[in-house]
Amino acid sequence: xxxxxxxxxxxxxxxxxxxxxxxxxxxxxxxxxxxxxxxxxxxxxxxxxxxxxxxxxxxxxxxxxxxxxxxxxxxxxxxxxxxxxxxxxxxxxxxxxxxxxxxxxxxxxxxxxxxxxxxxxxxxxxxx
Numbered sequence: 001x002x003x004x005x006x007x008x009x010x011x012x013x014x015x016x017x018x019x020x021x022x023x024x025x026x027x028x029x030x031x032x033x034x035x036x037x038x039x040x041x042x043x044x045x046x047x048x049x050x051x052x053x054x055x056x057x058x059x060x061x062x063x064x065x066x067x068x069x070x071x072x073x074x075x076x077x078x079x080x081x082x083x084x085x086x087x088x089x090x091x092x093x094x095x096x097x098x099x100x101x102x103x104x105x106x107x108x109x110x111x112x113x114x115x116x117x118x119x120x121x122x123x124x125x126x127x128x
Contacts, residue, residue: 034083036091036108043096044103048075051096055082058096060113074099078113 032046032054033039043051058077065072075098081090085108093113097105 036083036085039083039094040106043106046103048098048101051077055079080112083108 030046030050032051033042059080060076060078062076063072064074077096077098079094079096080092083091083094085091091108092111093109095105095107095109095113096103097107
């Protein structure tokens with residue numbers, strides 16, 4: 001009876017672990033949150049393709065390339081009016097900084113992005 005109980009608990013634990021892992025890996029149907037803090041916490045789990053699928057092409061995109069190979073090693077994308085602050089107001093510009101196709105920095109700006117992020121809110125994206 002004791003072994004049956006251990007077997008049942010082991011199977012139950014395996015089911016919960018699979019469910020937890022499934023929640024961590026975003027699928028193609030997973031929507032990127034737009035609320036400021038939720039966006040920062042989740043954005044580095046998404047690929048460039050998934051970001052484009054939800055928000056479309058960025059309003060502005062700059063790439064940093066290795067001169068000898070032409071390989072893109074970093075990118076800066078800007079979107080307009082996709083993220084909201086806690087009070088529900090939209091940030092005019094959201095800047096996503098990529099290194100090797102992963103978002104490493106997010107800046108929310110209350111301007112069109114031409115002036116840089118000095119007047120906005122910047123976040124380092126948490127490492128995974």
